[in-house]
Amino acid sequence: MQTAQPNSLRLLQWMMVASLALPLALFVFASAVSWVSIRETADREVERTLDVAHEHALKVFETIDRSLSEIAEIIRDLPDADIVAREQALHLRLKQLVASLPQVKSVWIFDAKGRALVNSLVVPAPEIDFSDRDYFRTHVAGDIGTHIGEALTPRPPYQGAAFFGVSRRRPSEDGGFAGVIQTSVLPEYFESYYARIGREPGSFFAVGRADGTVLARFPAAGRDVRLDRNGPIGKLIAADPKADTEAGLVTVTSSTDGIERRLAYQRLAQYPIYVSAGLETSAIRARWLSTVSQHLIFGAPATALLFALLGLALRRTRHLYVEAEKRRVAEEALKHGQRLEALGQLTGGVAHDFNNLLTVILASVDLLRRPDLPEQRRLRYIDAISDTVTRAAKLTGQLLAFARRQTLKPEVFDVGRTVQMLSEMIGTLIGSRIEIVILGPEEPCFVNADAGQFETAIINMAVNARDAMEGRGRLTIAVGMAASLPNAAPQPQHPYGYVAVSVADTGSGIPPDQFERIFEPFFTTKQAGHGTGLGLSQVFGFAKQSGGEVAVASEVGKGSIFTLYLPRTAGGGKSRQMPAADAAAIDGSGMSVLVVEDNAEVGRFATDALAELGYATRLVGSAVHALEELTTGAEHFDAVFTDVVMPGMTGIELAQEVRRRHPDLPVVLTSGYSHVLSEHGAYGFELLQKPYSIEQLSRVLHRIGRRKVERSAETRA
Ligand SMILES: Nc1ncnc2c1ncn2[C@@H]1O[C@H](COP(=O)(O)OP(=O)(O)OP(=O)(O)O)[C@@H](O)[C@H]1O
Ligand SMILES: [Mg+2]
Known part of the structure; x- marks a missing residue:
């Protein structure tokens, strides 16, 4: 109990610690796993969106390219003068074209000097020199196919959204430079498309030229965004092992807006154009935090509840132990009190009996001191003193017996025979109206015990039985064997078993409230002078001191049965002689x-x-x-x-x-x-x-x- 208490308290404390540590560890593990999985999911998502954006951009540029081819076909081999002559018709044709291409703002046909011959916007085309525009200059030197230019702002009187030119050289009949066909493409078109497909928070798209010039970007930034090849993104892309395949996936911090993103990019096959799609890492983190907080929403209250419950259990248990300890102390105090009371009763009993005996002795001695005492009286007083001393000695003997402190003189004797020999004396003691039945064992059963004390114990039980029967009834003394002691006491059991002597009567029985007390010294229910209350104390003390036990069963109104158990021994000893009556003193003859x-x-x-x-x-x-x-x-x-x-x-x-x-x-x-x-x-x-x-x-x-x-x-x- 004493070590079980701290043990169970410690267990509860450990459980409290575990109730926090275990969910915490699980939470950390789950968070790490979900971080990895959310990043992987984000990568896949970025790649999927890039596929869509790539597909889209490819289609856009191919459509423009086809339109350029179509216009080139229409004006093939037409001298500038013819084109001007047919301006109205061509204008309508171009206007139609633009109407069918939402990504295109306008279409222009320039002559070799950079002047507009026809455009899709107005007739006649304005008298403005466009020869400084990149879409014009790049074609002057030679045929470079389709050119995609930088983002530009419209030249007055034209206004509106910025654009970039997609242009092609107009070859003259002799293969020389006849001018340029150009379409003004709206970055807005890409941006609004990206806005539609990039609804996820933190989405990012860009279309740019291979030299780093950004043509369109979502979310929109300043127009003149240009990625430096030696800048952070350029370097990262260059360091990407997949850069060879013109596609890759990197984490970069944009120099434009300073935002870190997970970025996938891919080149359009026939064009020097890159398309990229990305997701802000803060958005990925936000997704992760939301998942983690979902874990927390369920986990945290459960953990808190468990912790609180364990805390409560700990408090209760402590409280319980404190209560138990208090009760133990109280019980101890009660027991101590009871012990003192029993001791007081014992002391009082001894004092009472001894004072009675001493009174007899003192009175006799006083009387003996009287002069001229007749010889007869003198002898009577001396006898009285001697008798009283004998009784006093018996009293101390009984006390010592109860205290299991008497000096036993063990000897091996046959219990059956001894009881048989005692029966005559018992018969005289209990009177003729009580029937006495002696049931001996079938074989001799020997014990090694103090025979004198044994006889006293049997006589004490027999006298009690007589008193309980009030002179009428049946006394049965039976001797038998028992394999073990009745109360399965922790003491080692005896190898040869036990001899059990039971003394049964048909008397009054013992009321339950007295049951516990009958073995106490000086406990008696008999009238003053009829019982000292030491008889059963002797039986009890003798039984215990001899390694045996005394058991009692009783029913009020029917009778009682007292059974004395003594350890049995194997061999027979000398048969016991009844003690000789006091003989006269023997002369010392000079010893x-x-x-x-x-x-x-x-x-x-x-x-x-x-x-x-x-x-x-x-x-x-x-x-x-x-x-x-x-x-x-x-x-x-x-x-x-x-x-x-x-x-x-x-x-x-x-x-x-x-x-x-x-x-x-x-x-x-x-x-x-x-x-x-x-x-x-x-x-x-x-x-x-x-x-x-x-x-x-x-x-x-x-x-x-x-x-x-x-x-x-x-x-x-
Ligand atoms: N066979 C019995 N039937 C009923 N009550 C019994 C029996 N034996 C003992 N008791 C009860 O137990 C009490 C104690 O018995 P115990 O032998 O110790 O003392 P006592 O007989 O009263 O006095 P004494 O010292 O003269 O034997 C008795 O007073 C009686 O109440
Ligand atoms: Mg008695």
């Missing part, structure tokens, strides 16, 4: 014991008690002192009796050291509670739980003393 105890009072009690039993004792306050004592005279002692929890070296460390230095010297450990003992057991040493009675102490010492005697007898033999 010498080294007592190690940091608590002076407990130490004095122990030595006094041992002395009373006939043991010789030596009391030291720490493990270090004990080792010193043993170094100087280990042979003086028959046993070491040491507390476990001591400052500095612990009793277990001392015991191990003694075992290493003096293998023959037995050690007995004693402890009220030790963390090490509860986790690791007694490391093979004898252990006497505190509080212990003098009888218990004497029995343990007697046992080890006997073992020692047996061992030395063996070595002697």
